[in-house]
Amino acid sequence: MNQKQFACYECDTLITITSINEGEVASCPRCHHHIVDKKYDSINRTLAISGTGLLLFIPATFFPLMSMQLLSVESSASLMSGISALWQTELYLVATLIFLFCVLAPLVKLSAAFFVTLGYKHKRHQHPFYKQLMLFYHHVDSWEMLEVFLIGILVSIIKLKDMADLSFNLGLLCFSAFMLCVLSLKVTLDKQMIWDDLDYEH
Numbered sequence: 001m002n003q004k005q006f007a008c009y010e011c012d013t014l015i016t017i018t019s020i021n022e023g024e025v026a027s028c029p030r031c032h033h034h035i036v037d038k039k040y041d042s043i044n045r046t047l048a049i050s051g052t053g054l055l056l057f058i059p060a061t062f063f064p065l066m067s068m069q070l071l072s073v074e075s076s077a078s079l080m081s082g083i084s085a086l087w088q089t090e091l092y093l094v095a096t097l098i099f100l101f102c103v104l105a106p107l108v109k110l111s112a113a114f115f116v117t118l119g120y121k122h123k124r125h126q127h128p129f130y131k132q133l134m135l136f137y138h139h140v141d142s143w144e145m146l147e148v149f150l151i152g153i154l155v156s157i158i159k160l161k162d163m164a165d166l167s168f169n170l171g172l173l174c175f176s177a178f179m180l181c182v183l184s185l186k187v188t189l190d191k192q193m194i195w196d197d198l199d200y201e202h
């Protein structure tokens with residue numbers, strides 16, 4: 001039976017965990033902080049979510065997010081056309097930040113999660129490259145700015161609604177679903193389980 005020792009992140013109590021089933025949580029007996037959270041059907045669920053997110057990438061970035069009617073002139077903009085407009089008006093820093101956090105970072109994170117779970121599902125996690133991929137995902141996972149940008153975008157849309165006649169397009173739905181997929185990775189992907197498997201094999 002696999003026995004593993006963990007130190008509680010909150011109070012440093014040493015705990016030996018022998019086995020834990022999917023969907024169960026091991027908590028610290030002293031402070032009740034969660035030590036190991038074994039996620040239910042982690043690989044299949046993460047593969048499905050990251051695959052869906054990757055499929056949504058093109059409509060989320062290139063389809064119009066909304067149409068705006070201002071003084072009888074109607075215009076619509078997608079995420080990429082918005083970034084391009086910011087760049088043309090010499091707001092280089094804002095355009096770069098939006099591109100990094102709303103386009104590139106989510107795409108990289110979804111792709112990394114997709115290949116991590118696909119590799120694990122096809123039992124390729126003994127491959128030396130797999131450990132590098134897991135390390136890469138670990139670093140990407142620590143980029144926590146996505147939520148802030150998502151909230152920022154939603155707030156600006158709500159504010160715009162008072163100034164102009166707004167209608168929402170399919171792109172906004174795809175973009176929200178795309179971001180939801182990125183945020184869900186944190187809930188579904190069980191990194192601890194994958195690291196444990198890698199540790200036992202080396």
Ligand SMILES: [Zn+2]
Pocket residue numbers: 008009010011012013028029030031032033
């Ligand atoms: Zn504790």
